Amino acid sequence: MAFARSTHAGDPARLATPLLAVALGADAKFPRALAALDRSTGGALSRALKERDFKGGRDETLLVLAKGSGPKRVLLVGMGTGDDAAAITRAASVAGRKANGMGVERFAFWGGDLDARGVENAAIGASLGGWEYTELKSTSANGGRAKPLTAAIICVSDTKAAAKAIADGQAIAEGQRLARRLAIMPGNLCTPEYIAETAKEIAKRHKLKCTVMGRKEMEKLGMGSFLAVAQGTPQDPKFIVLEYKGAEPAEAPVALVGKGLCFDSGGISIKPADRMEWMKFDMSGAAGVLGAMEAIGRMKPEINVVALIGSTTNMPSGTAMNPGDVVRASNGKTIEIINTDAEGRLVLADVLAYAARYKPQAVIDAATLTGAVVIALGNIAVGVLGNDQETINEVLAAGRAGGEPGWQLPLWPEYREQIKSDVADMKNTGSRGAGTITAAHFLAEFAEGYKWVHLDIAGTAYTETDLVAIPRGPTGTPVRTFVEFVRGRAH
Ligand code: BES
Ligand code: MN
Ligand code: ZN
Numbered sequence: 001m002a003f004a005r006s007t008h009a010g011d012p013a014r015l016a017t018p019l020l021a022v023a024l025g026a027d028a029k030f031p032r033a034l035a036a037l038d039r040s041t042g043g044a045l046s047r048a049l050k051e052r053d054f055k056g057g058r059d060e061t062l063l064v065l066a067k068g069s070g071p072k073r074v075l076l077v078g079m080g081t082g083d084d085a086a087a088i089t090r091a092a093s094v095a096g097r098k099a100n101g102m103g104v105e106r107f108a109f110w111g112g113d114l115d116a117r118g119v120e121n122a123a124i125g126a127s128l129g130g131w132e133y134t135e136l137k138s139t140s141a142n143g144g145r146a147k148p149l150t151a152a153i154i155c156v157s158d159t160k161a162a163a164k165a166i167a168d169g170q171a172i173a174e175g176q177r178l179a180r181r182l183a184i185m186p187g188n189l190c191t192p193e194y195i196a197e198t199a200k201e202i203a204k205r206h207k208l209k210c211t212v213m214g215r216k217e218m219e220k221l222g223m224g225s226f227l228a229v230a231q232g233t234p235q236d237p238k239f240i241v242l243e244y245k246g247a248e249p250a251e252a253p254v255a256l257v258g259k260g261l262c263f264d265s266g267g268i269s270i271k272p273a274d275r276m277e278w279m280k281f282d283m284s285g286a287a288g289v290l291g292a293m294e295a296i297g298r299m300k301p302e303i304n305v306v307a308l309i310g311s312t313t314n315m316p317s318g319t320a321m322n323p324g325d326v327v328r329a330s331n332g333k334t335i336e337i338i339n340t341d342a343e344g345r346l347v348l349a350d351v352l353a354y355a356a357r358y359k360p361q362a363v364i365d366a367a368t369l370t371g372a373v374v375i376a377l378g379n380i381a382v383g384v385l386g387n388d389q390e391t392i393n394e395v396l397a398a399g400r401a402g403g404e405p406g407w408q409l410p411l412w413p414e415y416r417e418q419i420k421s422d423v424a425d426m427k428n429t430g431s432r433g434a435g436t437i438t439a440a441h442f443l444a445e446f447a448e449g450y451k452w453v454h455l456d457i458a459g460t461a462y463t464e465t466d467l468v469a470i471p472r473g474p475t476g477t478p479v480r481t482f483v484e485f486v487r488g489r490a491h
Contacts, residue, residue, distance in 0.1 A: 003127040003177070004151040005170050007119070009159045012110050013037040013070045017153065019107040020071035021095030023088065024049075025079045026056040031112065040066040041074060048076065058082065059094055059468045071108065075099075086403035088118050089125035092152075093469040096129020099149050106151035116165040119154055121403075123169025124176070126152035128476065129469065131177050133184045171298035172483055176476035178202075179284075179291030183462060183474035187263035187280045192238040192311035195260055195286055199240045199309065202290060206297025209243040223350035225329035229343045230312040232267055232320030237312035239351065240286075242293050244305040247491065252361040253304035254489060255450075256293070256482055257351055259344045259367035260286030260311030267314045267340030268322055282344070284461030284474065285366035286311055292482035299483075301490035306358055310347040314340070326424045329353060333445060334424040342428045344369045345442045352446040362391050363447060364485060366455040366478045372435030374459040382406035382478060383456035385440040391451045395485055402480025406455065409437055416441045455481065 008015050012022075013036035022034065022045075030038065030046040038045045044064045048054040054062040058080030066074055077095050079087040092109050099107040109122050130149035156162040182190055182198065196212045203210035214236045218227055223239070230237035238260075243253075261282035265271060271279065286309045293307050321327070325337045327346075331353040335346065344367050355363050373383040382399060384406040386392045392408060399406040415437045418430030426445060430438030440454050447454075455478050462474045 003130060003173065005123045005127065005166050006151070006153050007156045007159045007162045007166055008108060008153050009156055011036055012108060012155050013040055015071060015108055015153070016069055017071050017106065017108045018104040019073045019075060019099050019102065021075045021077050021092070021099070021107060021109045023077045023079050023091035023095070023109070023111040024056045026081050028056050034110070037066070037070065037074065040068045040070055045074060045076065054078070056080070058090070061094065061098060085117055085121045085401065088114070089121040089403055090469045092122045092125025093129035096126045096149065096152065097469070097471070100130045100132065103147055105147040105149060106153065107149065108153040108155060110155040113157060116162070119156055119162045119165035120169040120172070122154045123152070123166050124173045126154070127170070127173035128176055131180060132471065133181060133473070168299055171295045172480060174298065175291035175295030175483065176479045178294045179287040179479050180474040180476050182287040182290065183281050183284045187313065190280070190283065191262055192235055192260065192313070195262070195283065195290070195309065195311045196238040196240050198290060199242050202294050202297060203242055206244070208293070208297060211241040213239040218350070221354070222328070222330045224327040225335055225346045226310055226312070226350040228321040228325065228327040228337065229314055229346050232315040232317045233313045235313060240307070240309040240311065242307040244293065244296055246300055246302045247304050251304050253306045253358055254486055255355045255358055255360040255363040256289045256305065256307045257348065257355060257363060257365035258286035258289035258307070258309045259283070259348055259369065260309045261314055261344060261347070262311060263313045264341070264343060265315055267320050267343060268316050269340040270316050271341060278464070281462045281474065282368050283311065284368050284457060287474070288366045288457070288461070288478045288482060291476065291479035292486070295479065295483050296486060299487070301487050303486060303490040305486055306360070308351050308355055310351040312347065314343040329446065331446060331448070333426070336421040336424040336427045338427045339429045342439070345439055346428060348443055349446040352443060352452070356449045360450050361489070363450050363452045364395060364455065364482065365443070365452070366457050368458040368461055369456045370436045370439050370458055373456040376409070376436060377407055377459055379459045379463060380405070382460050382481070383436050384408045384453065385411045385437065386453035387411070387444055387447065388451040391453050394488065395453045395455070395481065398484035398488060399478070399481040402484045404460065404477045404481045406481070411437060411440055411444065
């Protein structure tokens with residue numbers, strides 16, 4: 001369900017709302033601007049701060065009931081010592097999650113004197129906090145709650161000045177909600193076909209051009225690498241192209257590329273059964289690309305963007321690729337398949353080679369590509385590699401601005417040695433060490449002729465533990481990194 005955001009200017013004490021969330025930093029003084037609100041709680045709010053029942057620590061919350069015609073309840077939300085965009089987003093998310101759990105339909109958020117970025121981040125956080133996936137629960141996931149949360153009001157000093165920030169925040173949040181939903185959907189529902197249909201819906205909504213190719217078309221294009229993965233499944237693989245034109249037609253586009261493995265069993269090199277169900281998230285890169293296109297379609301930045309998604313599943317079967325097989329990708333390079341579980345790079349090889357025909361100004365791909373990136377960076381930082389340092393720096397900055405920090409790993413030529421093959425141009429896996437880097441080296445063989453940055457999101461696209469601001473499941477990464485990069489490049 002779409003989530004509505006609006007603004008309120010003036011004293012929040014006079015806002016009739018079932019819930020007002022007030023974000024405060026660590027050890028903050030009670031804000032003077034909220035004196036009337038404090039009175040409506042009989043002074044409980046300022047007392048809670050003074051008595052240190054509420055210290056403003058990150059994710060800390062305290063609920064206080066109020067009297068009168070203003071807010072019925074006030075939720076204090078701590079931001080800790082962070083005062084950046086991420087802290088506001090996080091506080092608004094925590095508030096949104098609480099509000100959703102309480103069963104209020106809407107809530108208001110006060111975060112002090114917010115600038116445009118602050119308003120945007122509050123809007124994003126409020127919306128994402130209220131996000132949940134309930135479509136497959138036959139009894140309402142609401143339990144005893146009255147109503148699901150569907151709207152938030154951000155308190156601002158000037159409604160007019162905040163209008164664009166709210167609209168942009170709404171666009172980005174809707175993109176992230178779409179990405180989260182696709183990612184959490186089980187593989188039997190979120191199929192390559194479903195991803196293609198979702199792309200077509202986005203195209204229709206925002207008047208983009210959408211082309212969907214299947215096995216036949218890919219055979220014509222000589223995509224032997226992508227098709228090697230797809231040959232293990234009877235489902236038709238989908239190669240999806242979405243084109244957004246916000247600038248002159250001749251202007252070089254930014255290309256966003258996504259790995260869309262709707263399920264990765266490992267294929268013949270099958271994965272252990274334990275936690276294999278998490279491999280439904282192996283299309284998170286594709287979900288991130290589609291989420292970004294939804295946001296871009298709403299924001300309409302002056303720039304051209306092309307989205308390229310390779311979607312299939314990796315299955316063991318009588319027709320599946322085998323270790324030792326050699327296949328030829330669309331750029332003519334041959335690949336010896338050592339491990340069929342290194343399938344994401346095989347799919348991306350042909351998609352990245354295809355991107356060259358757009359003569360793009362930059363290409364960013366996102367993929368849940370390696371378990372090794374989880375070992376290196378855990379669930380905190382996106383693994384970032386590429387062939388152009390300036391573009392890498394730009395992507396790192398975009399990730400920071402969007403609260404999805406990345407960390408660069410070295411793509412030194414020494415690591416390329418690991419994927420040398422006795423019989424083909426390269427192998428699809430290296431030896432044991434530096435798995436994220438050798439995977440990126442493999443991709444670099446196909447990302448030729450343009451500036452390219454690779455995001456390994458295997459550790460950051462979803463969380464296996466509840467993060468307070470984000471429930472167990474998909475995070476929405478890297479939608480914001482994509483959007484920040486694209487709007488940074490727009491005219
Ligand atoms: N989709 C996986 C990567 C992955 C692993 C994502 C764990 C999230 C959590 C990818 O296709 C894969 O299986 N990679 C292999 C590569 C190996 C065979 C060289 C891996 O990382 O184990
Ligand atoms: Mn795999
Ligand atoms: Zn995979």
